[in-house]
Amino acid sequence: MNALDDLDKVGVSVIEMLCECLLLFGSLEGKMYRGLFRRLRFTSVGPFWRCLKVQTRPPQFAFDPGSEVFRVPPSPKMATAEDELLLPRLPELFETSKQLLDEVEVATEPTGSRIIQDKVSKGLDLLKKAAEMLSQLDLFSRNEDLEEIASTDLKYLMVPAFQGALTMKQVNPSKRLDHLEWAREHFLNYLTQCQYYHVAEFELPKTKNNSTDNNTASSSMAYPSLVAMASQRQAKIERYKQKKEVEHRLSALKSAVESGQADDERVREYYLLHLRRWIGISLEEIESIDQEIKILREKDSSKEESTSYSSHQDRPPMKPFVLTRNVAQAKVFGAGYPSLASMTVNDWYDQHQKYGVLPDQGVAKTTPELKRGTQQQEDQEQKEDEDDEQMLHRAREWDDWKDTHPRGYGNRQNMG
Known part of the structure; x- marks a missing residue:
């Protein structure tokens, strides 16, 4: 504890100078020290140093007034306490x-x-810790531009996008709507951050309040705007082309960056391409999330309507009502057809039997007078045919002439 007592006597300026020196070399630990120091600058230096030991695992050193060098002799008690309280580093997370x-x-x-869901839950836990560490360290400030962020720190901007992607992989039908809303919030946070740093040019999706207002306004319109649909289609085509170009450039830089042979400029380009790639993914995911949320809410509303309809069915049936106008009109004009029978079935049968029009096993009945009249007519026709010998002779001559003269005989129209 002597080293900590000596450190308490140093003062705030020495620690701040150490942080600025580390920042000159672009070290992540320097920013971590500065963020923690900003929160604990009004406390004693001893607790501040303990916090640094727990959060960032800095090199052990103590202050020697004669040589102006920081050294800390190793202590077995302090080492065991540090091993128990050490947290995973941000790059590892x-x-x-x-x-x-x-x-x-x-x-x-x-x-x-189960395997996939375990990986999803583990990844979400690690990303949650990484997001908390980023907020504690103030790694990204609104006072900085994109050029001021270190190349190795650009990748930490993708933490919200990773959270949204893993949240979409969660499978729980009862909590699907909550998962969609959380994923949309993560993607929107990522896009907001990228738009602030001007990583790429894109239109930020509308928030929930704006989207609900637009839905109520557009519900009054019968048909969607064709211009808006055409612009959405063109935006999708542009995003697809940019996605293919970004993936091609990433594949060319991936091997050099992962092997550690790339310089700072190529590393920066590699992470910027990743940021632009996830911008396109986030825009597409938010669009699909909005559509799925709309479907789920309509499904819930239909369920509520079905339950309310079933409650209406439990009520006693309503009494039928009759329009007096229709009743009065029916009394005047009638039903449009004879409502009362003019004769009974027996009367109808007797009438048809009298006229002899009833069928008798498929053969109509005839009266004796009708039979006698037809027979007389046939006999008369036969007698007339037998008496007319002249007509019979002429008919025979005509048949003989047709036998000796073929069809078309003599009809040559002076052709020989």
């Missing part, structure tokens, strides 16, 4: 969560399987 996300996206197992 980021790389592990990124690896889990890649494994989930390329996995052949179903998304609802």
